[in-house]
Amino acid sequence: MQNSSSVLKNWYSEKNPINLNAYQALVVIAPYGTKTEELKKLLEPAVSTKVLQFLKRRKFKFKASQHISFDISSKHKFSCLILPKKFNTFSSLELAREVLSPLKTDHPSTVVIRIPALLPENENQWIDSFVSTAVALNYEPPKYSLQAALKKPKKDSSLSLSFKFSHSRLSNAQKVAMLSEASALKTNLVRHLTQRAGNDLTPLVYVKTASEMAKNAGLKTEFFSISDLLKLKAGAFIAVAKGASENSSGILKLSYHPNKAKRKIALVGKGITFDTGGNNLKTGSHMFGMNNDMAGSAVVLALCLLAAEEKWPIQLTGYMAITENVLSEKSYRPNDVITSLKGKTIEVIDTDAEGRMILADTLTLASREKPDLVIDFATLTGSVIRALGTQYSGGYSNRKYLLSLIRKAGVLSGERVWSFPNDKDYGRCLKSEIADIKQCRLTGGVDHIEAAYFLSQFIEKGVDWVHIDLGAMEPEEPLAHIPKKPSGFGVRFAKKLIELSK
Numbered sequence: 170m171q172n173s174s175s176v177l178k179n180w181y182s183e184k185n186p187i188n189l190n191a192y193q194a195l196v197v198i199a200p201y202g203t204k205t206e207e208l209k210k211l212l213e214p215a216v217s218t219k220v221l222q223f224l225k226r227r228k229f230k231f232k233a234s235q236h237i238s239f240d241i242s243s244k245h246k247f248s249c250l251i252l253p254k255k256f257n258t259f260s261s262l263e264l265a266r267e268v269l270s271p272l273k274t275d276h277p278s279t280v281v282i283r284i285p286a287l288l289p290e291n292e293n294q295w296i297d298s299f300v301s302t303a304v305a306l307n308y309e310p311p312k313y314s315l316q317a318a319l320k321k322p323k324k325d326s327s328l329s330l331s332f333k334f335s336h337s338r339l340s341n342a343q344k345v346a347m348l349s350e351a352s353a354l355k356t357n358l359v360r361h362l363t364q365r366a367g368n369d370l371t372p373l374v375y376v377k378t379a380s381e382m383a384k385n386a387g388l389k390t391e392f393f394s395i396s397d398l399l400k401l402k403a404g405a406f407i408a409v410a411k412g413a414s415e416n417s418s419g420i421l422k423l424s425y426h427p428n429k430a431k432r433k434i435a436l437v438g439k440g441i442t443f444d445t446g447g448n449n450l451k452t453g454s455h456m457f458g459m460n461n462d463m464a465g466s467a468v469v470l471a472l473c474l475l476a477a478e479e480k481w482p483i484q485l486t487g488y489m490a491i492t493e494n495v496l497s498e499k500s501y502r503p504n505d506v507i508t509s510l511k512g513k514t515i516e517v518i519d520t521d522a523e524g525r526m527i528l529a530d531t532l533t534l535a536s537r538e539k540p541d542l543v544i545d546f547a548t549l550t551g552s553v554i555r556a557l558g559t560q561y562s563g564g565y566s567n568r569k570y571l572l573s574l575i576r577k578a579g580v581l582s583g584e585r586v587w588s589f590p591n592d593k594d595y596g597r598c599l600k601s602e603i604a605d606i607k608q609c610r611l612t613g614g615v616d617h618i619e620a621a622y623f624l625s626q627f628i629e630k631g632v633d634w635v636h637i638d639l640g641a642m643e644p645e646e647p648l649a650h651i652p653k654k655p656s657g658f659g660v661r662f663a664k665k666l667i668e669l670s671k
């Protein structure tokens with residue numbers, strides 16, 4: 170599925186010189202303001218003569234944010250990144266991608282990264298940026314080729330990193346690097362699952378795959394099948410799922426409950442394994458790519474696995490709402506009136522707004538357990554992309570304090586989220602003459618904000634809630650450290666948000 174061997178190779182300290190034959194590239198991170206003399210001190214004697222000659226020939230002037238790269242020999246590349254005066258997580262991830270991308274070759278290669286003493290928090294940031302980028306560059310999409318079917322091993326082109334630090338900083342650096350790698354591998358898992366074909370990752374296969382992964386990680390699993398959901402009267406979920414081709418849809422609940430956990434957090438994810446729009450059938454270009462409509466639930470799975478792996482000191486419960494939205498004689502239709510798990514009736518307007526239907530009941534289920542915070546993830550609306558492009562995802566909440574925390578978690582994680590209002594008047598357009606609420610409006614409006622308002626109506630009273638509309642899941646351009654879509658957006662962001670929301 171993905172390269173599971175570690176991207177981290179050797180750790181060098183001052184006492185333990187770099188073996189020049191063991192790497193293909195050397196990258197030096199030089200602090201802002203570095204000049205030739207300081208650079209010389211950062212280099213191994215065998216390299217420094219060549220580098221300084223090169224810089225002299227080029228009449229090189231040191232400037233901030235500069236990235237120089239050249240061949241020291243036929244087998245070795247040298248790269249130096251002079252840091253800008255100011256940087257944040259997003260820009261350092263971006264810079265790490267600019268440095269490492271050209272070093273990813275068609276054969277295995279090792280890059281030694283030398284990070285001289287920077288401010289401690291910046292040092293951690295640069296370690297994280299390079300490790301996360303290397304893992305992202307090593308990502309391989311799922312392959313359905315004959316070669317893959319015959320299980321012929323593919324040529325190894327993985328990139329690995331070695332680091333050089335002073336002895337006293339080595340153990341901190343190793344800890345940071347390992348945490349970064351674990352998160353980045355989970356982002357790759359999200360990317361992998363969202364790229365699986367819709368006829369491969371069906372609801373049946375998805376439930377089975379996710380359950381197995383969760384059990385192997387020591388998580389408790391519980392599956393609410395269609396018959397369970399019928400008994401619970403989860404009509405909004407059933408409305409979408411009854412059109413699905415197999416009767417294998419349902420809500421997969423994953424629990425990570427360590428002893429003495431002080432906080433309870435619930436995660437909810439949209440898991441539409443393919444979205445044709447249903448009776449409001451999408452047209453060609455709008456339907457293409459709709460195998461990614463389960464990305465939100467993949468983020469939930471990834472976070473639950475990560476929590477168990479890293480032994481987070483919180484109680485985490487994940488709810489993956491898994492089905493498909495297809496056209497069949499049983500599919501729900503516009504003008505249908507559906508009774509949700511919460512008891513509220515919904516007037517169906519457009520069957521392509523299926524995400525908010527399955528999430529409505531799943532959010533009720535999750536919020537009934539009274540967690541301290543519910544966070545849901547969904548590729549919910551096209552209108553969030555019209556508002557923000559694919560660079561940011563949209564954040565929404567029923568609490569003002571969480572709106573600023575959402576933006577802060579976006580800045581600190583490098584997965585940027587912009588927050589939108591959730592004032593009552595956004596709900597006026599959802600007044601129905603025949604039911605408690607309309608699913609959406611027919612045309613116009615600000616669907617991403619109105620969808621969030623709709624979802625907020627299904628949260629149990631007193632429960633804090635954040636909704637993330639994953640507009641940045643399929644970025645048109647490289648995004649931060651991610652060279653190519655899908656981005657797997659959400660793991661970095663949510664880990665930071667959970668940390669901040671203490």
Ligand SMILES: [Zn+2]
Pocket residue numbers: 444446494520521522523524
């Ligand atoms: Zn849809």
